[in-house]
């Protein structure tokens with residue numbers, strides 16, 4: 001059986017007395033995208049650096065393709081792409097020189113460099129020094145560098161910062177191509193609306209601790225936030241239906257994520273519906289709800 005690409009077990013990290021990560025565990029399977037979400041300082045970049053083997057956890061186990069990420073043994077066999085939080089290349093090099101340099105390090109062909117430069121819309125600036133690049137252009141180059149080797153593991157720290165909407169969409173298209181080829185992807189981001197439709201699972205963190213872990217469906221099901229349904233004739237049809245009455249409030253049906261399938265089956269079999277509007281809590285709503293609960297319970301502990 002193939003090893004799980006990324007596996008963290010009870011990982012903790014301390015900087016002197018400060019606990020940056022507190023018993024964090026998760027796995028990322030081949031072909032999956034895991035989004036790391038959390039306020040500034042939650043520990044997202046630290047987790048990525050631990051997976052990379054750049055820093056060692058104070059305790060816990062980290063395996064990358066079945067190999068202990070901190071021991072160094074067998075690491076060279078992992079084809080890994082990484083975009084750091086603050087992309088910074090040598091400013092006197094041109095865009096083409098930067099990508100060619102990484103291509104040489106990773107044994108990637110010249111034609112892949114040329115096609116990525118073209119695909120990322122940097123062809124017109126490829127012979128210009130990076131000091132003349134805008135923030136977004138540098139970010140495009142950084143992302144191109146991260147996916148250059150068509151990695152099996154891709155770690156992206158805030159990849160869409162500075163990218164225009166078209167470039168962000170293009171990036172997610174590229175990530176999806178890699179995923180379908182079996183790449184395990186970890187994305188740390190604050191852009192929840194962008195990542196929502198892209199992730200398979202999200203790890204929501206606060207102050208180094210895991211608040212929630214799951215797919216959008218699982219997070220929604222566990223959330224106290226309601227999904228609502230509205231359709232014409234709702235009020236009339238509810239009045240004679242004891243099952244629907246339990247969900248009815250303010251002209252809408254309100255229910256929890258896990259009740260959705262049963263309720264929709266009931267509506268289809270028992271009601272006349274020509275069209276309906278379903279509103280589910282977005283990832284952003286769930287995130288804010290969890291953060292609100294967290295600060296409430298912290299306030300209570302004081």
Ligand SMILES: Nc1ncnc2c1ncn2[C@@H]1O[C@H](COP(=O)(O)OP(=O)(O)OP(=O)(O)O)[C@@H](O)[C@H]1O
Nearest residue numbers: 015018020038039040041042043044045046047085
């Ligand atoms: N070298 C270090 N020494 C001491 N503390 C550190 C060090 N690196 C990170 N930290 C602390 O660890 C915590 C987690 O930092 P980390 O960079 O992982 O957060 P993050 O979730 O990526 O934040 P952001 O969204 O702002 O990028 C923060 O409180 C940070 O100040």
